[in-house]
Amino acid sequence: MRSGAFSEHEQPAPAAPSDGRWRVSPGFxxxxxxxxxxxxxxxxxxxxxxxxxxxxxxxxxxxxxxxxRDVLAPVRLAADAHGLTVVAGYAGHRRVEWSQVERVRVESRSRGGLRGELLEIDTGDTLHLLSTYDLNARPADVAEELDRIRTIGGSG
Structure with missing residues (x-):
């Protein structure tokens, strides 16, 4: 990124919220x-x-x-400066502090000409896998946002 004034064609990016919530698409x-x-x-x-x-x-x-399951637990992932809340089991939720998160990554696979992505949240003893359908967003975008939120919390 460059510093300084914005040209007349550039606009500053809107400030993202410090908390994130990803849910199943209402349409799906x-x-x-x-x-x-x-x-x-x-x-x-x-x-x-x-x-x-x-x-x-x-x-x-x-x-x-x-x-x-979509009705009972529509929010599959929530993040704040202190940690994550992930869907667990059929419709439960589990709180995970940032210090427990060992790795967040995106796994991409191609099968039959189709490309799929999964967001992997590894806590050492549990691996949480969330798809585009779970998040209603691209897993790569969610991973970037999680990194940003974790950095704000000072646990990066």
Whole structure:
């Protein structure tokens, strides 16, 4: 970065908040809920066919389980100057102080022509993995913001 006055075309970056919260996309959450409803309706239409009914009920339960988790624990990651709060288990949360965080990194993989990223938060005894869908943001952007927040807290 350069110091000094901004040219007429440059604007200073807005100050980012000192706390960060990343949650599941409301649109993605609504899609999961809608899919659960569609599968439940499909189960009604397959009532005569036992095998299809069983498959539709299982699919409804799985989709409903994912949708319910989004409703119960929409915030997957929160950070402040003292540490992180990460989703743990089905819908619980775990507080992790910055001193417990050994590493934050982004894991990128390509499979079948698709690229996926995961945010990895390593506490030594636990590895928390969060996807773009969990964060509603690019994991690389979240990692940068976590580094910034950790630095503000003086634990960098």
């Amino acid at each position: 959450m609504a899609l999961k809920c809608a899919m659960t409803v569609v599968l439940a309706i499909a189960a009604v239409f397959f009532a005569e066919d036992t095998a299809a009914l069983s498959a539709a009920i299982v699919a409804t339960a799985v989709a409903g389980g994912y949708a319910l």
